Amino acid sequence: MKYSKEIDKKWQDKWKKDGLYKYNPNSEKEKFYTMEMLPYPSGAKLHLGHWFNFAPADSFARFKKMQGYNVFHPMGFDAFGLPAENYAIKTGIHPEDSTLKNIETMKRQLDEMGVSYDWNYSLETCMPDYYKWTQWLFVQLYKAGLAYKKEAPVNWCDSCKTVLANEQVINGECERCGTAVVKKKLSQWFFKITDYAEDLLKGLEKIDWPESTKKVQYNWIGKSEGAEIIFKTEDGKHNIKVFTTRPDTLNGVTYMVIAPESQLVQEITTPECKEKVEEYILQTSKLNEIERMSTEKEKTGTFTGAYAINPVNGDKVPIWIADYVLEDYGTGAVMAVPAHDERDYEFASKYKLPIKEVIKPKNETDEYTLPYCEYGILKNSNQYDGLTTKEAKNKIVEDLNKQGLGEKTINYRLKDWLVSRQRYWGAPIPIVYCDKCGTVVVPEEDLPVLLPYNVEFKPDGVSPLKKSEEFMHCKCPKCGGEATREADTLDTFVCSSWYELRYPCAKNDKEAFNKDIINKVAPIDVYVGGKEHAAMHLIYVRFITKALKDLGYLDFDEPFKKLIHQGMILGPDGNKMSKSKGNTVSPDEYVDKYGADVFRMYLMFGFDYCKGGPWDDKGIEAMTKYFSRIESATEKINNLKEGTTSKGMPEQELLRVKSNTIKSMTRDIEIFQFNTAIARSMELLNAINEYLANDEINTEIVKDTFETLIKVISPLAPHFAQEQWETLGHTDELYNYSWPEVNEQELKGGMKNIPIQVNGKLKACVSVSTALTPEEMLEEIKKDKKVQSILEGKEIKKEIYIPGKIYNVVI
């Protein structure tokens, strides 16, 4: 039967009935745990990007299965989050209703894709049987001192009376009503990820991740070594701590800058400067971090009227505020050395602040222009004159340390993880507040703290859960008295920071966090997902894994041994697909028209998996054509005449192509290079057809070779391959077959072209037998007439022979 969607259906129904994908946790085979980043069911359906992520990854899992592993390949849904809540606010449809409906649709689509998941091992992060354990995780972190509360700013729209996500702030205005968005401080929950900064850096060395992603993480964590130095205010009332990587330039400090939102500003600003400072703070609160950090933008700031004392020389320096200093990086204050720092130089020039030079180049002849940011020799620095930057860094900090005014420290750019959300659609934070006992964590046996269904979540200035009496009122777990619950919910990144540990416990298992089960199958051998998660999700999971290891729940401290990023499929116009741009492409139409296997093969063949690219369906018919060519070959193979004998060479060549195909495809699928894997399979089909054109053929060999082709494409096009398999007279499942093996002997057959270069330019090619040793090949080359005529009468200066690869002569 010719391939179509009906064939997908035929096999999907059979495999479902047979329980083909049932996972056996007790298998004797070596485990292999692979998974993709779980989808967020915000849209009603899977989009093309999901297909591009999941279909090839499923082929990879099938390939691993054929290689003999006990493959665990689960899938779930990241179901809490902002879009569902916003959709609900807009339409009145409850987030739970829309989310569960979307999940049903997506599961159906995934089945139509032909994925090999066992749905008994799945999860939805919005269900109590899942978020009970998200809360359990919070409790463990809280008990370990890794969860704490502090004030932090949020985006606030005063007209909508609500907190806005960064995404909802457009050019500093609320996306709904256009009101200017301001920063407002709220008391919020944090996870102490900074405690793990060093471990997170070290762990990167031992995992097989793309180098670019590791780099992103190194920079995100942003380790810098330097010193913390204390400047006292002139009146002696306040200590201002600064972090600097250049304590050697301390004598060059001519002013200080503190972050406008710092509490200290309120305390030190003089009455004369108050008005300007207040105005500046308001102005700053309207900017986001990207705008503030831009070096394109002209620096702004204002004087607080207060002064600080330079601890190294007693100089009195003015204290300014400026938006280029951020409260949550370093100490929220900087010492400004305009002579030797680019930003400080620009700022000082604009506001006519003094510039004092304290570093000169090591060699007098070196170029020296301000700001001079290189290392050098100290000058104008009293007792430190003549020291090198390196020496002075140590000496100055040492001296300050004796007075209790400075010490060496390491600063990280990484901030603690803010996990509080003033929203409805998330896991409630398992904390209660009791007048008598204060902040009390909910005991594990009382979990989950259920998210109530009937809640007014339209924005009106109060966190949605606060408005639910049934939710807020509770008994204190410690004293039994009246208490109230925490009304904030958890960031959805918390839900997705441990989900890979939830899968191994089957859905109907009450006990989700079974150490033995988890440690048997985890960590994940290959994780597949977009590189947009390089910094956040992928750091959060690593952090949680390390914390749970330290708490004794895990035997490993890195969740993902190997990481693969799929590329992004853009709209046909080359832009990111989005509903607003109207450039989205629905996968369903293609699946209906061509069948799932043609579609997934086209996705794999038409794009570099790790790169993606703009969508273009021009070549999809070609894949249908490839399938037809295989189908007609199947027919030919079934009608072969028995008893004929082979002709020799073509047969040897056929076998060489066959073994080379297996070898190449094994390597290519292993590294997610599906496009070349499919290209190799096409070459094999071409070779088979060429061989079939012979007058005399070896039926046994060609049949075996063709069956090999069907086997190697079976993980890529499972339904189609199985259909051919059946047509060839087999009744068993290709899914359970072993991946074919390479015959090294077969690989060696045939001739090979050695390129001949003169001065690096290609002049000729000599064909030699691959059976020869490299030395024998060189002899053959030198005997060749073409080579001799090229070299005739030339003076050979140098010969370069790369054994068996290339021969280059310099004349």
Add this chain to the structure above:
RNA sequence: GCCGAUAUGGCGGAAUUGGUAGACGCACUGGAUUCAAAAUCCAGCGGGAAACCAUGUGGGUUCGAGUCCCACUAUCGGUACCA
């Protein structure tokens, strides 16, 4: 701004990681088949008459560079409350 990528024929993309640039396809052209078309099959297909010139631009290292180094340009992703 900062951090991380990417750039190869008309198109998608290969290139065993410094060794014949353009595998495998698409599109196109010519031929066979056909009353005709579709489908299929066969052949050709970077530019140039050739010497040669060609992997975003300009330099460099090397016997040899798509691949390594330096300086640019353009595009994409992330930038901590989209996930």
